[in-house]
Amino acid sequence: MDDTVSIAGLDSWIRAFAELVAEHKDSLSDLDAAIGDGDHGANMDRGMRAAVAALDESPPATAKALFSKLGMTVVSTVGGASGPLFGTMFLRIGSALGDSTEISPAQLAAGLRAGLDGIVARGKAEPGDKTMLDALAPAVAALESAAAEGADHAEALRRAVSAAEQGRDATIPMLARKGRASYLGERSVGHQDPGATTVALFLTAALRAPL
Template identity: 65%
Template sequence: MAALRRWIDAFAGDVAEHQEELTRLDSAIGDADHGSNLARGMKAVLAALDSERPATAGALLKRTGMTLVSTVGGASGPLYGTFFLRMGTAAGEVESLDTAALGAALRAGVGGIVARGKSELGDKTMYDALAPAVDAYDAAGDEVGAALRAASDAADRGRDATIPLQARKGRASYLGERSVGHQDPGATSAALLLGAAARTLG
């Protein structure tokens, strides 16, 4: 429980720190609001968790997801919200998660993003960072720290791999070939999410 809260706190801090970068990336191929929207949403998450103090892993993750859905506009609110809601359902009403349970929860969260966004690998979305991350986590073995570091490294590579892609989903897809050469903002924030997990949950 405490580690999960540290993860949420760390992700919120990283989003705030990189808010301008995320907005700059989104201004090139999107609505120029990814950084500001996500920062506002994570600030609301911290306030909600402070006021409610959820007692289980599932409750903490679900409250995070519900807050993001209700406070963040655009695509990122529903997508990140669904991620945490699905994670919470998979985690269940327990106080801690072992390596396998955390991996199952992460995969359930990524599955929620696929269900919500209909994204596939190579579409130039956050899924390009998250899909290789959960695969790397599962392949890394039983030690949670090593698994999360592998996941974070894979997410970083997935983020970088969006640069030469032509977007096939979202606002960026309207640009056609002009979306090539730009790093996807959603994949960038997803890499921040895995980086925060590697620092706090390992």
């Protein structure tokens, strides 16, 4: 993996994410069934299949175009809160990356920071609320730290994935304070958050893809 990622590399990341979502569709829905509507996996799979089809139909030439297409497709095809939240994350990433065609680790970190800020603005969640934020926030911090140290994409992403997985696992003992899971009160404790799980898959996909 070089020090920059091309549009083709970003495209392969999105496709790897779609594959991971399809692979884990049932387990994601099972996680959601415990504290939500039980359709998170199916919804995200539908959205990512549509996103891949949209990329096939009209391959984007810039990072902004790619993530904007992804974000708009997810918003329009994924139901519940996941569509607006993941869609906002992707749209903000695209806006931050702009018309770049080669992305450095620092640019990627800045893009994901913008995505994180978009989720906070949209969902009003905070770390510890048992949401996707609990995996994304530590992952972004790890990416930023790695980029500041001059790490290449592979090392930066390894650190981000590790942080996201730790954040995902940390949602298990949390009391949900946002979304449908919050209606369960104490019964939400002991269950892994499906949104945080999907964030970890998103970052894992970057390591699997030929960036």
